Structure formats: C-alpha cells, structure tokens
Amino acid sequence: MPVIAGLAQHGQCEEALKLFYQMQQRGPMPNQFTFGSALKACSGVAAAAEGYQIHAHAVKLGLEGEVFTASALVDMYAKCGNTKDARILFDRMPERDEVSWSGMIGAYAQNGPAEEALGLICLMKREGMRMNPFALSSVLRACSDLAAPEQAKQIHVQAIYAGLESNVFVGSALVDMYAKCGSIEDSCLVFEDLPERNLVSWNSIIVACANHGHVMKAFELFDQMQNAGVKPDYVTFIGVLSACAHVGLVDRGYEYFNSMNRDHGIIPRMDHYTCMVGLLGRAGRLMDAELLIKEMPFSPDIVVWRALLGACAVHHNSELAARVAKHIFEMDPEDHVSYVILSNIYAAVGKWDEVAKVRKLMRDSGVRKEAGYSWIEVKKKVHYFMVGDPANPQMEEIYAELAKLTEEMKKAGYMPDTNYVLHKVEMDKKEHYLTYHSEKLAIAFGLINTSAGTPLKIMKNLRVCGDCHTAIKFMCKIVEREIVLRDSNRFHHFKDGICSCGDYW
Template structure:
C-alpha cells in the first residue's frame, strides 16, 4: 500500500512523540519500498524524527540521500547535531550550507550554548550581527541572555541588552523575561525592575520572574507588594512565594501562604509541597506538617519521591522520628536524597548508631552516597567517638573521590578531633585544598576539647589573619580553651571582641563558657557578679557549671545559690543534688548530705549512673561501677588489684573526697577502685595490643581520683590512655594528662 507524504509525516510525528524508534525504522523501510522518489519534504521529516529520537547516525544517512536539500533540510540536520552535542559535525554542516537564515544561526548558537561553550556562542552571535540584522529574532536574544545568566557573565548580558535596544526588541515579552532573570541572578535587582517597569505588557511568566528576583536578594516587602498587584496568579506564582519566604527564614509566613493557596483552589505540585514541608520543619511546626501530609494523601503526590523525601525531612526536624521511619518505609522508590534525609534525621535526634546502620543499608541497596550523605554519616561516627568506623568511611571517601568535597573533609576533621586523634585532624586540615569557616572551627574545637589551649588560640589568630569570619561555635571553642587553661583575662578579651568587633550576639553556651572561665579559676564572686549582669539568667547547664566550680573550690554559699537556681529550672535534675552533696561531703557535713539524699528520694530524683565503654573487635564493652557482668570480670578485677599495688608503691594516694558516703576510709578506697573507667581501662590493658592507645568513653565527668589514678597507670604500663568524658578529652601519657590537671 502506498500512502501520501503527508500521511507518512503525520505517522512520523506520532512516533516521535511516543519515542517509538522501532516503528520509525519500519516506516522508513516501507517508504523505501513503496516510494520511488520520496519528496524532500518527507526526507526532512525523517531526519527530524531520527534527530529527536537521538539516533544522529540515521539522521545523517537520510540527509545524505536527499538529492537537492533545501534550507529546511540543512537546518534540520544542523538542529539534530546541535541538540545532540555533536559540535564538530554541526560546525561542518554550517560551513557547507549554501544559504542561511535566522533558524540556522539560532541552531548554531543553541548548540554551543547548550553544551557550555560560551566563547563559541559569543563568536557566532557576533558573526550573526555582522551578517546583518535580517536574521535576528527574539529566540537569538533570549538564548544569549539565558547563556549569560547561566555563566554569570553580566557584562555579556549587558552587551546583548544593548543590541536588543538597538534593533528594537526591548518590548518583546519573550526577551523581557530572560532580561529580568539575567539581571536579578547577577544581583542587579534594580536593573531587573527597570526592565520590568519598562515593558508595555507583562504576562504571568514575567511577573513570576520578577517575583523570583525579589525573593532571591531577600526583598520580601517588594515581593509581597508585587504579588498583591499581579492581575493573574498561577500555581507557580504561589509556589514561588512559598519557596522564597521559606528560604528567607519566614517559615510561618510561608505556611500561611500555603494555606491561602489551598483556599484559592489552585493545583499544587511537588515543589509546592516540598517548600511548605521545609517551612514546617524549619520552625518545628509538627501539627501543620501533619495537616499537609493528610492533604497529600488526597493528591497524586503521595508516592512522589521528592515529596516523600520532604516528609521524611520534616518529621525528622520536628523530632518525630517514628513518623519519618513510617513514611520512609512506605516509599515505593527511594533515592540518595530520601536515604540522606532519614540518616541526617537520626543523627540530629541523637540516634547516631541508627544513622550508621541506615547508611550501610543504603549501600546494600546499591544507592551511591553523595558528599552530603558521607559527611553526615562521618559526623554520626564523631558523635559516637567511633574512630574505627569513621576511619573506614575515610577510606571510602578516598576511593570514591568524595574526599575532595569540603563537606566530607570538614566532617573528617571533626571526627578525628572528637575521637582524640588531634594529629590526624591537623594533618587532614593541612591537606585540604580549600578551607572555609567550618574547617577552621572544626580544628579549633578539636584543639579546645583536647585541652591544647595555646594551640587553640594560635589557630584562632591564624584564622583571623586569613580574613575568615569566626562564628558563635568558633568562639565557644576559644572561650572553653581559655577556661581550661585558666586564661581569664584572655577569655574576657575574646568575649568582648566577639560582641563588639564581630557582632555576634552571645547565646547561653557563651555565657556558660564565661561562668566556667571564672569559676574554674576560683573567682566565684566575679562569676556571681557576671551572672547578675547577664541580660537573662543562665540555663541549666550554666548553673550546673557554676555549681561544679563551687564543688571544686568547696564554696558552700555560692554553691547553695547555684543549686537552688538550678532546681527552679529543672526540679528533677540530679546534678544539683549530686554536686551540692559533693560540696557538703568535702566539708564533712554528712547531715546535709543525708538531707539532700532524702530530698532526692522524696521527689523521685535519680542520679544518672556513671558508665564507661571501650570498643574491641567491633564490639562495645560497657562497664558501670562495681560491674561484674562482663565475662572477663575475674581477669579485670585481678588486673586492677595488681595495678593498685604498683600505684601505691609509686606514691598514689586515693582521693576519697569523691565518695559521697559516710563510711570507713577503707570502704571508700574500695569503692573508688571499682569506678567504671578503671574497669574499662583494665579491660583495655588486657586485650588491646601493646603499642595501640586505649580509648575509653565515659558519660559523666571523670572524677578527681580516677584522673589521678589513670596518670599513674599510664606511667606504670607505658601505655597511652585516651579518656573522653562528658566535657573533654584526657590523653594520659607517661604520668601526665593533656588537660594539665585543669578540667
């Protein structure tokens, strides 16, 4: 059967839309068999179809069969090469063409622009201008403006703008929108507005472009004013506003805008829902997030991977981790964003072990991590002080090449700092090709936590000389370093410069550092005066810090004030009772100790039990005081007895002031000998091979006796012992500690 060329062309168009290449080839064979001399028109359609389907070789073979190609033939094969990125072949066709029109030039410009060749695009544009204005059209100018915008070449955009005005295209809507977009992306928002205001007519696309521009530089009032003035608002207009408000920290306003959009009855897409859910997560608006989730159930977006990931992220940020898990599990498809949302959520909600588990599960599913995913799981390892697993992820970063991303490198610097390997942290920092404020802050915090006050301060001063702006976290590291080294005046200077020079508003953590700075140095009256001058009273951590200093310096009066203040905030916090009991016990006031104990019992307050843990062969061994649950307990206690005898020979005297019980001295010494960190250290001495450091983590501060005893143990055994307590690291080596006995 022989069909007309028009019929063949209609079928070819349908095949192109359906992306059915097999049927196109069958149709092509049918044309060859039934038509002796196919029209050029039909050949052109075949070239166009093969080009759109990405089969550039077939497109060229058909083109070469055209006996007398017309301008449309040449433009069709040129466009095919342009869209597929075959720039060499595109150029060859262009120079062979007997004549050219605007379509020809635009195809050439689009080819170079689409595949990133800015210089060639500009060269062709200039050739086109020299060829005469007859071929110029709105597509030419919009293509050049989009290219200028994507490459950040505002100078080129301004030159193109000049040509637009010269040739009278400035009033075309198709040209006006990319002009507004180009200027707004370059930060020249008032130039964008000038173009916008100069347009004779504006459609909703141009309004949306201007709206995006206002919201991008943070001009919220201007965007709201323009939004109200818009004669027509579509779903994109509303979504743009919701997204822009969220990105500018106005989450509550974004949620209200979403609610109003619903009342308008407009259709919502994945970006609308994603932005609204991000806004809910930003202000922990769980109820509003649940309402949006319920509304999503009534749409086609419940199984959308973008929306599902946004739901997981929202629930995680609102600390509803079980809901996040439920959403994640029912997602039919998951990508790296989905997995990362849950992984980060686990980490941010204190489930670091779960974060590591979900990362391993993600890899078993064949999903490759990106830099943000890998950086997040390394951060979870840092929170767990899990050097072994963190080192494995370090190796993965090296093999995958993700080590080159600053997100991953920063996480590794933090990991080694938090795990006590400050030398590795420093080495990684120095190997980084680029560093930002986070990099410097990570190392500053690592040095500070390790008690290296002089190194912390020197690094901070280097950071300032490099012109980097410290943030509040950086100053927490510096102030805590000053505190632990007893550098009171230096700490005062840094606190003043933070506020006056760097414009950082102090948060409770900064005030706590200053309270600690004065309290550790024994300047408790100054600490009380500082607190009374604060714009607001300390939080629980601040009062507990002062109370701890009062215990250290046995100041009953200020200690009682701090304890009473802490109990007002957290009446069931055991820290106030325990620390005040320490002060009374040190003064021998056992009646007051007993009274505090009765108060704790009557109010149902329980002291957090101290525990220490050590990792050996991928298994974590946890110990509490007088713990005999470990299968190696007999060996551990025997090891402690041997160590105790040797320590006493070396001059060790137990510090019984840490025992809050009115019992005989011998009983106090026995209780001290079985503290959790001593059990963990003994385990490490038995099983960790010589030459390797013993790493112990403790949930509370290390007591004075254990600290002193561990110094003796390190000297006797000639082993490095690293203890990370709830506040800082202690590296015991050759009978000394990195904290300089000031913690």
C-alpha cells in the same frame, strides 16, 4: 506552586504554609511538588502538627508514595524529631532518592540512635547509591557522638573513594569527628590537607584544639584564621574562651571577651558568659564569677548557674553552692545534675545532714541521679561499663586485671584518695568503690583485649574524679601505653605518668 516553594526555600516557612492552606480552600489541586514544598516549610519551623495534617491530605489524594512527597515526608518527620515514623515511611518507599537517604541518615545522627546512621550508610552503599556530602557529614557526626574511631575511619575511607574528602563540609565534619573520637593528631592532619577552608572548618579545629588542651595551638589558629581573611563568629570565640578556661588564663580570657564587640562587632551571648563564669570559677574567683552573672545584660539561664555550681564543687564552697542551687531549682525543680553536684559538695566537706536533706528532696521529687558509665571501642564494637554491672562476660578477668594493676600502682606510690567516695561508709569499702569506677573497668577491658602498646581511648559521660585521674597517670606508665580519656568536660591524654591537662580541669 512556585511561590510556596520559593517561600519555603528562603526560610519564610510560616508564609508558605499560610499560602498552602489558602490553596487548599480555593486554589487548584496540589500535586506532589506542592506537598513537598509545604512539608519543607513544616521542617523549617519544626511544625509537627501541621506536618501530620499535610501528610493525611497527601494520603487522601494518593500522593504519599510519590518520590518527591515521600522524600519530603521523611525529611519533615526527621527534622521534627520523629525518627520512628520517618523510618517507617523510608522503609516502604518504592524508590529512594538522595534527599530521602540524606534526610534519614541526618535524622539518626541528630536524634539517635547514632548506630542506625552508620547502618544506613552501609545499606546505601549496598544498594548502589552515590555518596553525597550531606549524608557523609551526618554519619561522621554520628561517629563523633558514639566516639567510635574505627568505624569513623571506615567512613573516611568511603569519603576518599567517593572523591569527597576534599569537600569543605565533609572535611570539616572529619576534623570534628576525629577530635571527638580522641585523635587530635588526625584532626589536625585532615585540616592541614583541606584545599579549601571555610568558617566551619576553622571553628572545628580551634574548638578541637581547645578541648584537647592544645591551647596555644588554638590561639595560633585564631590568628591564622583572621590572617586568611576569615572573620570569626560567636562559635570561634566559644573556642578560644574554652581554651583559656582549660588552663586558667583569666587575663587572656578577658582580652578575647572584651574584643568581641569592640573589634569584631559580635555581641557576647549566653554561651560566652558561661565560658567566662567557668574560667573565673575554676581559677578560684568565685565571687567575680557570681558578680559577672548578676551583671549580664540578660537573665541567666540554668547552664550558666550550673557552671558556677561546678566551680563551687572544685573549690568545696558549700555556702555559695547553696545560693546558686536555689537559683537553679527555681528554674527547674527536677534538674538532677545540680542535685547531685550540691549533694557531692556537702559530702566533700562532711556536711552529712545536708547531704541527707538533698537526697531526701531528690526522692520526694522523683529525681534520679544519672548513672556514671564509660565506653571503649574494641574490634569495631563499642563496650559499655557501669559500676556493679556484671553484664560483660569478661568481668572476672577485668576484676583480676584491676587487682593486679592496683597492686603495682601502690608499689609505685599510688594512694587511693577516699575523699572522692561521697558516701558515709567504712574505709575499706571506700577503696572498693574507687577501684571499680567505670573508666577503670573500661581500661582493664582494653588492656585484656588489645595488643601491647596499643593506645586506649575511653569515653565517660560524667567528669572524671580526682582519684581516677591520679590512678590513670600511674596506669599509663606501668602498662607503657597512652590512654586518652574524654569526660564531660574535656579530653585528657595520659602518657608516661603525665596528663595533658596538667592536673587542671
């Protein structure tokens, strides 16, 4: 029915579903196009329960295998986060169109596992399907999540062969992908070559430069964007505020923040307040950050409180941390990240009784600490590392490489900073813990398995500790390689004994 399709296409999904149900009760028999429109409406509101019912009705009428219905089912399950059922339907489709391919690839890119999105692109190519901008943009997002630069370059080549490199959506995804894979240079090159730039592409490059510490470049791009007639949106200001936070430009941050509503008619959202809290907190203005949270025009969420808790960790302020953590645990008693941060703050200032209380509370609540891990892509394969995990068959070589490197580092002046071992153990054990942090294991693996001079790109799920940050500055100088590390906060580019963050992170 055209009316149902029109409502679904214009975002009036609930109205479309109501009309579909009315049609079932007293209207004509629905066909595959009607089912497709109704399922599209379910996708728009992520209404999985309604989608299951419509699926059952399509099966009853024998329409599940029709191309239009099947593609809509794959898309519906994917957008509702059910990639398992989406893939089952996808695999048994007798005929697949661009919609079903794109929907399935997008599902894996958004919900994971990202490796499956890359596999589907290869399968799509083998089956002779034409690449389309949506599918390419989705798989590039998957490469971004994996931080797999070699695989990303292969997808870029496919985009060139398909004649889609100049497409503004694919181009924007390439900008974002290269930045998240650690290559801000390639990201900037792609952006400069774009024949057309929209708001998404401008935002992608501004955020990329901010996260890589190229803050002045981010500010310049912000001005160029406006000179080009493109109006900034809320994402643009997250980019410039993040840039300010990465180098501690408090006054400039306030200028951008205040200009949002005054000059651009953009009401600051929670994300913008979180950026400002992070900026103030990292700069040591913890009380100002706390006051800003209290003066927000809406109730603070857990993310903004956690930003302040992270700043407390940087400045070892356990008193404020306790107050902040109380707010967080009232919102989510099982927030494992905040338990760990609070425990680490107490450990850093030697309050071991408080550490024991927090850890007991975690055990009693069934809260588990997220394990730290790092990964590196070598020869198109991603390798993961955790402290104490002997899974890698080259672990003996890795330990030997680290031992040799640590000896050279100490000769060059490196002193292990045992303050970053947040366990009450003997000094020699503290040094042992520091030596085998996951990012150091990944670096040693990269040194063994790549040729001399090759840059190393390491990814880490948590914030890099101060000792590892210092150690990697020594490492990059000794081995004469650039080492790029992406942690949970930002990118660090180590070269010639210096880090791009200027030791401010």
